[in-house]
Amino acid sequence: MPPMSKPIMLLVDGSSYLYRAYHAMPDLRGPGGVPTGAVHGMVAMMKRLREQIAAEHAVCVFDAKGPTFRDAWYPEYKAQRAPMPDALREQIAPIHEVVALLGWPILEVPGIEADDAIGTLARVAAAAGHAVVVSTGDKDLAQLVTDDVTLINTMSNESLDIAGVIAKFGVPPDRIIDYLTLMGDTVDNVPGVEKVGPKTAAKWIAEYGSLDGVIASADKIKGAAGENLRKALDWLPTARRLVTVVQDCDLDGHVPQWPSLDALALRPVDQEGLQAFYQRNGFKTWLKELGGGGKAAAPVSEDMFAAPADSTAPAAAPDDSPRHYDTILDWALFDQWFTKLSAAPLVALDTETDSLDPMRAKIVGISFAVKAGEAAYIPLRHDGPDAPVQLPIDEVLARLKPWLEDATAAKLGQNLKYDTHVFANHGIALRGVQHDTMLQSYVLEAHKSHGLGALGERHLGRAGLSYEDLCGKGVHQIPFAQVDVARAAQYSGEDSEMCVALHQQLWPQIEADAGLTRVYRDIEMPTSALLARIERIGVLIDAPRLQAQSHELGQRLLALEQEAYEIAGQPFNLGSPKQIGEILFTKLGLPVVKKTATGAPSTDEEVLEKLSLDYPLPAKILETRGLAKLKSTYTDKLPLMINPATGRVHTNYAQAVAVTGRLSSNEPNLQNIPIRTAEGRRVREAFVAPPGHLIVSADYSQIELRIMAHISEDPGLLRAFGEGVDVHKATASEVFNTPLAEVTTEQRRYAKTINFGLIYGMGAFGLAQSLGIEQKAARDYIDLYFNRFAGVKHYMDSTKARAAELGYVETLFGRRIYLPEIKGGNGPRKAGAERQSINAPMQGTAADLIKLAMIAVQAALDEQGKATRIVMQVHDELVFEVPEAELDWVKAEVPRLMAGVAALKVPLLAEVGVGANWDQAH
Template identity: 55%
Template structure:
């Protein structure tokens, strides 16, 4: 049943981390960094988020003493220091939580328990249903059900247990929630170093409270308790009132956040992708990508099995057949294969899926294929199951030879879920796929990019009301998980054939939804589906890198990092860990007394990049730390990593592009992410020098000039902006001339800089405060700049207000080509959420249109390249730029043809200008 009240989940972060650390084996990533606790936390977080809470906070203890330490100096005094391998996982945990869009709360002077208790009761009083995610028994004192129909419940994510009523607490502890504090005071808490009544365990404490009601009642009757336990009780009487204070969770902490300010922010997908990849969280990475493959050591399923399923309500009531397994056949004989080939030839469309032995499609070996011809009728064709006693299977090469004509028939429609992966696998096994007509991941993404994740499991739950089989159900989990080639054929058939079956069913459910929205169907048919084989070709081509050059850069970066460390030590006057935010915060703010100008969500001083930039003019140390961090990131992310990612067969690096990532339609890149290489720094540009052309060929880069500003001019129809672009003038100088009332030749560098900041800032919802900080001017002066800008460009102001209003009325905005971005928070009562949705409403049409334009250009250029015999290859797409590898004698032709198609990819009210460059490497081509 859909809940009638909004839900708040309060996560006891410290509890999560310690429980995961002690419950899981000492795991580590390829670099030897500990990951066991982090792995457990990430899985618990994913389980929590898949339940779709309205509000969520991750609450951790702030550093420093609390009021309990002042009351009782021995409080928690016996606890050993945090193990080094656990401490190393704290910052990565916070980085992942932040990237997931979850607010982290730390309040000095109190414990996380007190912050959670305060928020829980505030939220419940406001009609918000509260779940506290923890394994700490102390929170049982907060369990309740209020007259307004909401309550406070506890859930232990690790065990799955739940306490949501007085009866549940009574059953667990033998006392009511309001007696838990007294219960704990009597027993004491060895973990927190609170001595209770000697030899008084839970049964005795519950018995006394059952007889005397409260701790005060027990104290009043202490003289009638007989035996040794009575003596112990009487000896403990002086400390029991303090015990009660120590075990009572405060519910009146002064907070700068209300429960309604804890809505989920937009995920930082690129950051998550980097973090998940670094720490080896392959399942989380697959779930993030909306349908990728399974573990390197197991058969690949082209959807994320998921740690937990989405509980989003399905959009249609599932019919009876969807709750039952289909008729699935294991194909082991030539007669069966021929019969299925006949069925596949007889139908107008069929769904297919591959099972493999690796996550990387450029290295994966085919284990089997599945097909579905109608809902409930599917088959699994095993080709490489090799466990002891496995039945004989058809020869892989001979079988693929039989299948090759079917897949090569462009008139036969093929359906898939994240099928680009399958296209790669089949191509590498000599089977080219033509007629790839529909992809359920992309159907869902275009229909509503933000309604759900786009992996098969999530889509089946939402659109079919069906729970798919988990990979772990057939292959096991953890250290005992087996490769898919080791899965018994009965289980493999049930799992793999379901993939194809569900894909077909999803297509039958989603296709009518798109057909009912002609604008969305055009985006799907004319942009997203034609782009699939284009991206597959770019990925398969890959890009050549100079490993020796990167190794030289790594050595240089290492030397400069060491120099920065030595300089930082000199400036600090002592050694400290440059990678420890805690140590850095103590040094900067406690010892050097620098101002904490940027705070974390909980109000603690921040040491992130923004915080260090804000104080870099007051002391040299923050600038040195920033330099060190920048060098370390380049080295770990690119110069050290890229040479290791060269494919041993092709000798190239092969990134993966993701269509169903950003809601605006922008492509994302991973493994490696080649879209985040810095372009504004010398070191970032130097990395691009390592992307090279082989002998006799050149690198050509073609990129759109100021495309989002041009789209703003088109959408706003502002006469001033249209004239500026039509004239071909420097748009920022032209803007400055308008705003400051000067001739364009008289515009100063600072005035152009201010105009540029306004031009780009307005597209991203920059406020006067943000502009003032960027330009280093007073806020009032920045506000005057913006007001003057709008007075000179009234069409822009009108466009922005019109867009906000349309978003409020419709709940979504559109690109020039009809792609929609739904804005769930556009009517939110919370001002912060609403303001964020309004900023997205302004930016999404421009960013989304830019994404659509370059996708259209890629499709057109790819079609032309198909007839050029490999003289030019498209090797990279990076935001508004396309990169090619071209025969030296063919460069002029490529530049002319590519730029012409890029310029013609959209008909706007202003010209689409494309810049190009040529060189032996990517940097030279800029």
């Protein structure tokens, strides 16, 4: 923060604030049904900011409508930015109104961006003797930081002075413009140097001193980065101009008595006006606060605002209630807390570790909380220079182990799947996990972020310390074990007690809805526990086989390269878009499909795919890219990811990512191994069974089509599945009015494309592209389909209408999939949300079914003491490692169990394959 001896000028980036408020908040509605989420968030942030910063002068700066001088410099500036959502646009006027009622001067200058007005005000205020605080989340404004100008980010509790800018970006404030120029800005559609990110930009500036130094040394910089830099040299001056915040704007006529700042003094809050505003918008808690003489309201109140039935968890007013965190350094305090843990009906816990890899992470400390506002931290392996003497880790864990492994001792946490692994690394089987705030948030509002900081900000009015606050970032980051114990206790204790406070807000909302309760209690929580088991088992990889494949791919890539050279008539760099463009469009004269932001012909994948239909060289380039990606992502990388302690690869299944409920595999991603090419399928050959075992794959057959039949209740689809006939042939028979036995292969292909296309909301244009036919013919096919399958048409129309009314769709089991753009989006985004509304209930139901199948199969394996293990889950497929003696049981029981997890109007069917490796079993 700037020196407090100077008067403070507080400049708020209002445009940044209102977007962040809109995206951080649920879709709240006032008594008249008008959107109020962004208004609510804006009020909370502006109130908190005024309380935190003792400023005498302040102004909230907003972008004005219409173009600015940058649009004249570069017509493509911000061209890719999506229009403001209608639901946010409706809230602009009330946001301006309430900010003024809260005592803030407002500035909005036509033709000038908010950043430039802030830059100008910061320069003038600093010159007039003010300490300037700029509140923003925009990295571009870091270029304004000086000894007198500081940035703060209220969402992340981050404060950036000169040293802070250097620590965060790796360059000083006076080199931020150079840094941004090299990287470009995708949000504002300002190209930089292709594939140059923060690390490279900072490295170049450190090495060559400045952007001008980088440009002067462009010929010396080697590799693809150097080549991309040289391609961008003509553009960089324009990029630098676009990212530079102008600090000499003429604000005369917009700031009274400019350049005097007297008119920007903070004013008293308009209590009477605020009362009317809060009443009009249904902000009942803040109404009570005004009526109570300004005392702080309770952090959360169930009547906080008037909200419709589709609202997710309310955002809380800032919570400044006192909190206390003990640091346990002796056995007396340990015993006191252990008594609390043993007696509490529910305990929140959190581990601090030395690694993010759950299979290798070891405990540095543990925190517990039994109620909001109170927690304890046990440091166990802190080794910083001022670290105190700590209790012995082995003895602490030995004393905690019976309680941690007690299934009747209910436990709560944030992403406890990770902590389950951590305790397992110390020989402790964590049991009794009853609640997880990450999963509660996911079930309530899957379209939001689920990190603890975001949840705290959204529901409790506080984000807490971040890991970066304690440990720093990048090369300057220190291990958690070196963090000061007092700070670590605050950080970890806060995590635990925030879980308690969040659980108190989120769980009642879930419990009040039978569908959400079922999804959380019967699907997500058991799935989390099962995923920990699957991740821990891992899958056996044949590394030598992958290495052999990698060598073969390398040879094939060399051959493809030579073939490409022959077609082109010269050697060229197949990894260089510039050289590819020169060969394709200048030398060979191929048609230009589209252009990049700088006006050069594009050579992206979409362009190459279109060109490859008629020309051989783009096809060779595409094949090269596909094989190179396969080699680098799988055949080269997978052997390196084998855990030396287990000899297996252990993926992480992210449970709270996809809004539909699908799992996401990462590090490594086992769900995206390409199977459309022979080379891609061969990668699956390396997923093998140990001696005496086999790999079994159990896959739901046509699951989303079966769900469509169930939901739409279309007689034709129900009959096809009920009779067990080929559904695509049955569809072709209806659409083409052909007897089932006479349906041709081509007709079946068309019907299959229509079946799956309609599931994903495909229209005539998409179908025409998929089938390679005229758009009118595609429209005729769709009309024929809907004529024969009227139930599907009715389902699609009614689902879109209901989604538009509620803002979400539901799976058969009650999972809600929110579609924010279906109400507030523009034309294309709203159309996309409508397409998603058709598919999401089916994809979400399929996700629920495979999770229920996992749970049912594992329960049967445990109950019967089988040694068969689930080793992977890939979309609608379960992969098992099966002892040969149990093969018959698995082949008979697993399909039966998977088919029996739900009773639909059509039979569920799971098909089983067996082999020595995954490819053979699939």
